[in-house]
Amino acid sequence: MPLSVEQEALAQIKRARQILVLGKEHADTDTICSAIAVGLVLQKLGKTFDVVIPGFDQRRRPAFLSSSIEIRSQAEAMRALHLIVDVKDVPLSELMYTVHDNKLEIILLPKHGQWSPAQVEAKHGAMYYDLIILLGCEHAKSLGEETKHILEALQETPVINIDHRPSNEHYGHINLVDITHSSMTEHLGHIIEQWDASMIDTEMATALLGGMMARTKSFRTGNISPKALALSSRLVERGAHREQIVTQLWRTREVSALKLWGRALSRLEQDPSHGLVWTTITETDLIDTQTEPKDLEGVVDELISYIPDAKLIAVLLQRGASAVTFLHAQAPLSAVDIARNMGGTGTRERAVFTYREAVTFQTATTQVIARMKEHLPTITR
Numbered sequence: 001m002p003l004s005v006e007q008e009a010l011a012q013i014k015r016a017r018q019i020l021v022l023g024k025e026h027a028d029t030d031t032i033c034s035a036i037a038v039g040l041v042l043q044k045l046g047k048t049f050d051v052v053i054p055g056f057d058q059r060r061r062p063a064f065l066s067s068s069i070e071i072r073s074q075a076e077a078m079r080a081l082h083l084i085v086d087v088k089d090v091p092l093s094e095l096m097y098t099v100h101d102n103k104l105e106i107i108l109l110p111k112h113g114q115w116s117p118a119q120v121e122a123k124h125g126a127m128y129y130d131l132i133i134l135l136g137c138e139h140a141k142s143l144g145e146e147t148k149h150i151l152e153a154l155q156e157t158p159v160i161n162i163d164h165r166p167s168n169e170h171y172g173h174i175n176l177v178d179i180t181h182s183s184m185t186e187h188l189g190h191i192i193e194q195w196d197a198s199m200i201d202t203e204m205a206t207a208l209l210g211g212m213m214a215r216t217k218s219f220r221t222g223n224i225s226p227k228a229l230a231l232s233s234r235l236v237e238r239g240a241h242r243e244q245i246v247t248q249l250w251r252t253r254e255v256s257a258l259k260l261w262g263r264a265l266s267r268l269e270q271d272p273s274h275g276l277v278w279t280t281i282t283e284t285d286l287i288d289t290q291t292e293p294k295d296l297e298g299v300v301d302e303l304i305s306y307i308p309d310a311k312l313i314a315v316l317l318q319r320g321a322s323a324v325t326f327l328h329a330q331a332p333l334s335a336v337d338i339a340r341n342m343g344g345t346g347t348r349e350r351a352v353f354t355y356r357e358a359v360t361f362q363t364a365t366t367q368v369i370a371r372m373k374e375h376l377p378t379i380t381r
Helices: 006-017 029-045 146-158 185-199 202-216 226-237 243-249 255-266 281-287 293-305 334-339 363-379
Strands: 018-023 047-050 079-087 092-100 103-110 122-125 131-135 159-163 174-177 269-271 278-281 312-319 322-329 350-355
Touching: 006 131, 006 159, 006 174, 006 185, 018 029, 029 047, 029 131, 029 185, 122 269, 122 281, 159 185, 185 202, 185 226, 202 226, 202 243, 255 281, 255 293, 278 363, 281 322, 312 363, 322 334, 322 363, 334 350, 334 363, 350 363
Parallel strands: 018 047, 018 131, 131 159, 159 174, 278 312
Antiparallel strands: 079 122, 092 103, 269 278, 312 322, 322 350
């Protein structure tokens, strides 16, 4: 009997020597929890692995997640470059190197004679990782602009592509994509149960339930299915720390952050004809409330929960006369497609760009909103 796609993925994992787990750039809590859960699975299987989310800010890591799995912001070298010199007739005496003006100079001193440039060969070694697991990466661009060296590895290394979004392009060698699930962690939970449900201990159950609750706003979104609720019940039975998750996600807001939210909500504007909602935060707001830009993350999440008709949500943060704009798009819109027109990066759901073409922040806000509206009619039709 042929193996199921889930069994094929597990067999590939068990054969792998060195595994790279990759989450998308601008990862949400659901993706972060998925990365930790996969790391815990690999840990139980005795595998050697690295977990990487490009540009990951450690301050965004929920406290309820296991501390035994490290999330790195960038991948190690994907493979080495080998310099080969024929020393048969001209033996080596010393090897030295220096770095100057960002250039590496390797100095080879022969015992006698000399080498010619023709006797020096450069070639790549084997890929460091022999398996890549992608989490929530709809397409290669989900990894961001700073990970071009990883894109080459995707062409030469077996890839397991795990996602629940219908926009996923199925570009893995093994594609575990199921659009009936409400979150990455729900999808992953069902997969792990098929592999071996006994692997789901308290730490893993907490990671999976945490991602599910974050993604669905504690099961308040409209795409919750009976199988999602059944899975959450099984995770609680396996020891998931539900109260700790709730406290971390929704009950630990500092007064300063709430003050910042208040200012953002007081300036909320909406264009129903485009499904666009936006607000602004000034540098003075950050100073007065003693907050940082990271404290704005919850604002977007709350807007998504309470304004379900919004197709595109924008938070514009002042930087002098410039506007750093954080976008969140609902399907079928793509945040990165809109942001890319203004030099931004991100994913279909979240993106960011900086608009520097105005004299004042107020003018920048007006121009950014106008430019976004230019793209919305074409996209939403």
